[in-house]
Every structure is written in C-alpha cells, then in structure tokens.
Amino acid sequence: MLTQLESHRYLQESGHGEAAVMLQRAWNPDPQNLPFAPYIQSHALISLVQKGLQYHDLERSIDQNGNIIPESRTPFFGPLMAKPSSPQAAGEQETTNGSVGEGPSIPSSPKTVGSRKSAPEASTNGHAQDDQTTRKTSDGGDHEEGDASINSGTPMEVDKQQDGTRSKSPKSPSRPSSPAVELVVDADGDVGMSAPPTPVYTLTNGQSVGVQIAPPKAIDLTTDTVLLDVGADNHVTKTAWRPGDSLLVGASAESYCGLWKLTGQRSSSSPGHEILTNAANVTAMEWEPAGNVLAVATYADFEGAVSLYSPQGKMTKSLPNMPGLVSGLRWSGNGDRIMFTVSDGSQSKLLMWDKEISATEYVNSHLIDGAIYEVVWSADNEVYACGDGAIYRFHVTNEIELSETFRWEEYSQEPWTLIKSARWKESSVVATVSTSTSTSNIWIPSHDIKLESAHHGIITSLEFRPHPKPQSHPQPLMNGTGKDPALILATSSMDETIKIWGIDSVSKTLNCVHRLFLGPSLAALSSTFSPDGYAIAAVSYDKLFIWNAERGGTPMATWLIPNEKTNDESSQDDANGTANGNASMLDRPLSWDSHGKKLALGFGNMIAIVNLQR
DSSP: OOOHHHHHHHHHHTTOHHHHHHHHHHHOSOGGGSTTGGGOOTTHHHHHHHHHHHHHHHHHHBOTTSOBOTTOOOOTTOSOOOOOSSTTTTTOOBOTTSOBOOSOOOOOOOOOOSSSOOOOOBOTTSOBOOTTOOOOOTTOOOOOTTOOOOOOSSOOOOOOOBTTBOOOOOOOOOOOOOOOOOOOBOTTSOBTOOOOOOOOOOOOSSOOOOOOOSSSSOEEOGGGEEEEEOOTTOOEEEEEEOTTOSSEEEEEETTEEEEEEOSSTTOOSOOEEEEEESSSEEEEEEEOTTSSOEEEEEEETTEEEEEEEOTTSOEEEEEEEEESEEEEEEEOTTSSEEEEEEEOSSEEEEEEEETTTOSSSOOOEEEEESOEEEEEEEETTEEEEEEBSOEEEEEESSSEEEEEEEOOGGGTTOBEEEEEEEEETTEEEEEEEEOOSSOOOEEETTTTEEESOOSSSOEEEEEEOOOOOTTOSSOOOBOSSSSSBOEEEEEEETTSEEEEEEEETTTTEEEEEEEEEOOTTOOOOEEEEOTTSSEEEEEOSSEEEEEETTTOSSOSEEEEOOOSSOTTTTOEETTTTEETTBGGGGOOOEEEOTTSSEEEEEETTEEEEEEOOO
C-alpha cells in the first residue's frame, strides 16, 4: 500500500497539483509532519515502480533452469545502468587475447538474488567460460589468459598502454565517506525502503470511532423489550427505578403517577400496576436514596402538594400544601431532608422538609427574584440552585442561608436550566448548562471552568459518569492529557450528538473524549449513564442507542421506537425543540435500573422496559 507522503510527492512531481492538494486536504493538513515522513526518500514512488518493472523483466529473461534467455526484451525504462560492483571493474576491460578493448560494453541481464544458480557467462568469442576459470578476485589477483571480465553494464574507462604491454589499472581512490546513515533493508533486500514507525493517530474532531469488538454490529433489543401503557390521555414525563430494585419502576405523566412491578428479570409476563394518582397534575417525582419512600408532587387550585408513598403504593404521609407550583424536589444523600423549588411565576422559593425536626411542617424558606429551575445537593449541608443569569450556593443547617452567588458576566441573562453534582477527589463538583437557542455553554462554577458553544444545538441533558467499580474491566477514561483518570461529564444536544467530556481541574478545561453521533436528523433528546459507568444510553425521537462508555464509536445495541403517529403528524422542529408546537411531545425520559441491565424509556403514553444483556 502506498503511503500518503509517497502519493503526495508523486502527484506533485507528475504535475497533478490540484489532485495533490485534494489528497493533502483529505488526509492531513501537512504530510511533512507525519511521524514517518523523515523515512520517505525523494522519488520513492518512482523508484518503487522502477524496481517492480526491473524484477518483471528479470523474470522474463531467465528460464526455469536459471539460464539466461538470449533474446530478452529491453526493459521498459531502457537498458539497465547499474553501478560497477567494485572499483577495479570500473577501471579496466580486458579482451580474451590480453589486449584492452575500448568502448562501452554490452549490458548483461541482471542476476537473480538468492539461491537461484547463475547462468554460464559467455566470452567475446562466443565460447562459454568454465566455471572453474580463475577470475580476478576482490584482493586484486590477476585473471588468466582468455578469461572475460564481468560486464556491469556501464561505460568503462580505458587505461593507457605503456610499451605495448598489458598494464594493471591502479585501484580507484575511495570516495569520501558520507555522514553515517543507518541503512535499513526491507523484505525484498532493498535499501532505503524502510517501513515507517507505528503511526500516531491525529484525529482531533469528528465523531468518535471505536475499535469494533464483538458483537460485530449493534444488537437489536426489540425482542427483549416490553411496552407498558399508562393511559391514552397522558404523556410520560419521568421514569425512575427504585434504588436497589430491578423489578419496580415508577412513572409520572401529565396527570398520572404509578408503580409497575415486573414479575421476572426478562419481563416476559404482564407486570403488576399500582396507580398512585390520576387526578391532579404531577409536577415532580423522586425516590428516597434507600428506596423506602417515593415523593410525588402535584399541582391543583394554584397550590402544590407533596405525598409520600411506600414501595407497595400506599401513601404514608401528606405534607402541607404550598402556594405555587412545585417544579422540583431533591432528597438529601442521607434521606432525612427534601429540598423543594416552588414558583409563582415572578418569584421562586426554596423550602425544606426535615423529618428529624418536624414531620408536618417546613423548616425554613428562602426567596429569590426570578426563576429557579433546578436544585441539587452537593453535600449533606450544601445545596446549589440554577436560575436566570446566576448559580446560587446555600448552606443548610436548620435554616437555608445563601452563601455565594456565581455569575458569568458575559452571559448575565443566560437561563441555566440543568444542574448536576458529583464527588471527586474529596470535593464537590457542580456543573450546569444553558439551554437557550443561541448558546450551548457548559459551566462548572465550583471550579471556575467555562466552555462556550459546546454544541451546535440546544443541550437537552447533563450527566456525570458514576465512578466505575474497582472490579470493572474497562480502564477509566483519561482527562485528555493522559495523566490521571478524569471526572467524566456527558451532554446531549439537538445537534444529533452526545459529547463525553473529561474535566481537568488543573488547567481548568473540558476535553472532548468521545463525540457520539446518532445519525442525520436524529436529535439527542436525553442521555444517561448506567449506575456502574459501563454504558451510556441516548434516545432520539424514534430510536434508542446504547454505547460502551469507554470505547464510544459504534453503539452496542439499539431499539426502534414504534411509530406513535404518521410521519406528517410527527414532524419535528429542531430549531425550537418542539414537535408540532408541543414541547412535551419531545419528552423522552430515560432511566437505568440499579444493576445497569434495564432501561425505562417513556414515549407518548407508553413506557418501554428495555433489557440489555451484556
């Protein structure tokens, strides 16, 4: 196979300048910077072609017994002009009668290399010389009378005669030695055609292409998928598996919340169904970290209400109503507290319920002008909230105290709508993203890391990769510098991609580790890591993809979502993130079970339980 540099040089030398430019653009901006470029000599391609033609002519000039065919054709590039095999051969040519003959010699066919027997050499009188005839040796010994010198195929200089007797040609002076160069011989015995070193791949952008490992193509998960119907008048907005339980999943819709109990790991039979509510609008839902309680927030008559349910679907507690809509709720890591976000349209309020202080009252509240979109616990006594133009950090004890406000001055009005937290190197890392149509920025205010225009479309999800378990086989992803394992962040976007980022806290940068491409016109509506960090799943309007989080590249498995409507009815508007003007039509809630072997995917009024068998 011809190397890039050889092809480039050949096209330049042959006058195909335009083709050379196209070739250069397609492969590498500067082929001279490739690691094997110093090993490629000038005119290497032409030399390679010339050698091939010479070897072809050599085969045609020798028969099967190793004898030279007298009437061999002249090589394609003309008579071979090989260099003399020794300095002495260049200085003299003797005839059979002992006199020196002038003029160029007749070129002979090249000899074969290797174990093939050389053909008998003919003298100038037509008689073949005996193989035992004494020849002039490399140490300067004389030929006997009647022998013929070996013709090298190049013009030979004639020594002047003195007194009519034959004189020996003096040894040619040796040429000045060139600088020491290590000659490398290739498999054909050719010097200067050394193989380049192992190439260093220079792919810095474009979609990630991983090394394909079994299976050779993505597995179709259709046969391992069960569909659950929540009712014709609902659109599923969230799915959540019970922590530690691969058989119980909760789902919420516009006016529905329920629990589905699967009967087996393969979900082959009809699961049990327990409806928690189907009257009020369900605005938020989340499991307590130990999986003992499910908190559900509803909205009716301009008030928000929160109810707590057991895994069996029995309501165990009803918290006091709150004026406004409960847009979010988050359990603390120890499961003792819940932080609520309540909005009335112009102001937002943070409320906290602490079961150790009061089981029937809220402990404290903090009022903020403007919208608060999400809250997240970064520690047992610390909460972050994202809003319009700012990120807020709160210190939480028996009260909620605002301790710091973060602002990105260039984006003072940016809506920061998604926020996530993770523990890394004994500290909390908090990341947020903007989801406006004009920007797609990633901001880590806890470590002052900023990245503008991370995507070319609206960011739809933000997830930290869970730390792989010690016994996990894949090696942890690096931070882009190849030094230490990095904390990994994934973002999905309407630009048809998932990007996996390595966070480098030293240089305060985000390095793109993988760029996963869903396909043309397939916007990524959500994405999430499996609990063990092994896989990442993403979903478009009509297809589910699952990748190995370490390798990236080709998806391990896919599942095609059944058509909800006709193509005309399901047309999308990726620019504003709506389908037929209804933003909820693009909701694709996605969640893994605790073992990372099942996915609960909501689409329309259906829930798909997808089994991924590793």
